[in-house]
Amino acid sequence: MASTGTQTRIRYRIIALIFIITVINYADRATFSIAGEQASQELGIGAVQTGYILSAFAWAYVLAQIPGGALLDRFGTKRIYAGAIALWSLFTATQGFAGWLPGVSAVTMLFVLRFMVGAAEAPSFPGNARLVAAWFPGPERGTASAIFNSAQYFSLVVFAPLMGWLAHDFGWRSVFFVMGALGLLAALAFARLIHSPVRHPSINAAELAHIEAGGGLIRMEDAPAGSRVATFTRRNVAQLLSNRMMLGIYLGQYSINVLTYFFVTWFPIYLVRDRGMSILEAGFSAAVPALCGFVGGVAGGWFSDRLLQRTGSITLARKAPLVAGMLLATLIIGCVYAEEEWLVITLLSLAFFGKGVASLGWAVMSDVAPRQLAGLAGGVFNMFGNIAGIVTPIVIGYIVAATGSFDGALIFVGAHCLLTIFAFLVIVGPIRRLELA
DSSP states (O other), X not given: OOOSXXXXXXXXXXXXXXXXXXXXXXXXHTHHHHHHHHHHHHHTOOHHHHHHHHHHHHHHHHHTHHHHHHHHHHHOHHHHHHHHHHHHXXXXXXXXXXXXXXXXXXXXXXXXXXXXXXXXXXXXXXXXXXXXXXXXXXXXXXHHHHHHHTHHHHHHHHHHHHHHHHHHHHOHHHHHXXXXXXXXXXXXXXXXXXXXXXXXXXXXXXXXXXHHHTTOOTTTTOSOTTOXXXXXXXXXXXXXXXXXXXXXXXXXXXXXXXXHHIIIIIHHHXXXXXXXXXXXXXXXXXXXXXXXXXXXXXXXXXXXXXXXXXXXXXXXXXXXHHHHHHHHHGGGGGGGTOOSHHHHHHHHHHHHHHXXXXXXXXXXXXXXXXXXGHHHHHHHHXXXXXXXXXXXXXXXXXXXXXXXXXXXXXXXXXXXXXXXXXXXXXXXXXXXXOOOO
């Protein structure tokens, strides 16, 4: 530990690294969205098959959430998270070989590999939530959570143009090879630079005291790996699933993630098929709404924390930006009636800005998760939220196949924005930390 004196700011380095890892995380989820149109033409993959391939990630991601969260609680964040990054990067790179293995259909190979990417990524967001709960006091968690959550947008700001260029100039397989290699480098960086607050070599006592005074769980990772009590028990899961506040939060996260998964699965394909863009144009056009979502995400977290400091009400501070943002996100339905390309991009940009403002689910989880079950609670939350990743690509695939248009898909997504508002205003009630019976 560094010597006592002026407060260090090591927690800002931690959130910066979490942000970078999550940017790569979401870019790996979106690889087939960018490469998919070109790959589908080469490999003869139809719209419904594309929908199932795009959903494969979420099937595994959902199923592995509770075990992934429990592993984090049992063995600690650093070991499990670093291994997860390495695994999902290897599975991402291997997708570039689809269609080359004799006797294995390209559809089957892509489905299985995206399924494995989903399983490997399962500990990532519960791990992020654990790191934020450990490293940040309560009044800073909204901003910290918004920063890592906004990586989902920034990933396409950075990587959609890059992946579009790679696919255009070097073929769709290059997208998977390059993203897999970047992920392996990220795994090495994470393993080297992430530590718990009390074990970080550069933090000083002043920063530790600041974090702990604000409710930061600085000793969460103190117990030796493998010696912690298992949290994945029927009783613990039942307490999470029987609480009305938690159920409302779960429904809200599912609903908001419908928009997320439209964005990281079908959105670039929508720009190519419905709006007549080339794959290169779609890559750059996707970056504009993504940038707006990123700005909205940071702004929403900052505003939420400022509102908390002014009012002292965690309920008002989290719900007000969420409701306002989701109302703005319903503008996505306007794309059904817009004909000009600039107007479509404008409406999508406003919608994703609103979605970014509303993306406070992980801040809420840091506020409400039982102290003993931070990983498990995050896993259950992320499991429910990512059921949207199963439903959305498949439903949209059938809508597009049946109608030849994305109009019904846009209405489907917009309706879930309203369902998010209902969940948080009607079901959740006051936001407070859940105490175990």
